[in-house]
Amino acid sequence: LEQHAKTLWYDRPRYVFLEFCVEDSTDVQVIIxxxxxxxxxxxxxxxxxxxxxxxxxxxxSKDSREKxxxxxxxxxxxxxxxxxxxxxxxxxxxxxAWLSVDFDxxxxxxxxxxxxxxxxxxxxxxxxxxxxxxxxxVGGQPAxxxxxxxxxxxxxxxxxGQSPPSDHG
Numbered sequence: 001l002e003q004h005a006k007t008l009w010y011d012r013p014r015y016v017f018l019e020f021c022v023e024d025s026t027d028v029q030v031i032i033x034x035x036x037x038x039x040x041x042x043x044x045x046x047x048x049x050x051x052x053x054x055x056x057x058x059x060x061s062k063d064s065r066e067k068x069x070x071x072x073x074x075x076x077x078x079x080x081x082x083x084x085x086x087x088x089x090x091x092x093x094x095x096x097a098w099l100s101v102d103f104d105x106x107x108x109x110x111x112x113x114x115x116x117x118x119x120x121x122x123x124x125x126x127x128x129x130x131x132x133x134x135x136x137x138v139g140g141q142p143a144x145x146x147x148x149x150x151x152x153x154x155x156x157x158x159x160x161g162q163s164p165p166s167d168h169g
Contacts, residue, residue: 004049004097005051005098007020007098008101012109015076015116016079017075017076022049025068027042028073030066034061034080035059035091036052036055037051038053054092056087057086058079060078064077064078
């Protein structure tokens with residue numbers, strides 16, 4: 001039985017980020033074309049996931065890549081036209097039920113180029129686990145025990161724009 005993976009996305013000046021929330025994924029396949037992304041994988045139970053997105057605008061498929069972690073697969077796609085905001089990720093103005101905006105990573109672009117560059121470099125080394133946010137209590141403590149490789153958010157002062165909101169509702 002084939003399902004859609006829960007997907008988060010957010011927009012940056014040079015890149016568009018997509019995160020497919022599948023834990024313990026295997027057989028991961030990501031095809032990034034100029035106007036389309038196709039994602040498929042299996043989870044630990046053998047359930048097959050398949051997502052296909054016709055993209056809002058053109059991306060540079062040669063300068064786009066994905067990074068797998070135990071909890072998700074993140075794709076970052078280089079925009080063909082940089083510094084042009086994407087109001088949505090899909091070509092059609094229809095939001096699939098499995099697609100959501102990643103509000104914790106959605107922020108104003110002002111002075112964001114350095115942040116973005118650092119994020120892309122960080123993704124290349126270790127994928128931040130955005131899908132784990134649902135498991136966090138308001139105090140920022142993990143509600144479940146994560147393996148020691150899990151990288152929590154850096155402790156940051158309230159309201160400095162670096163830490164996620166304390167209440168995920």
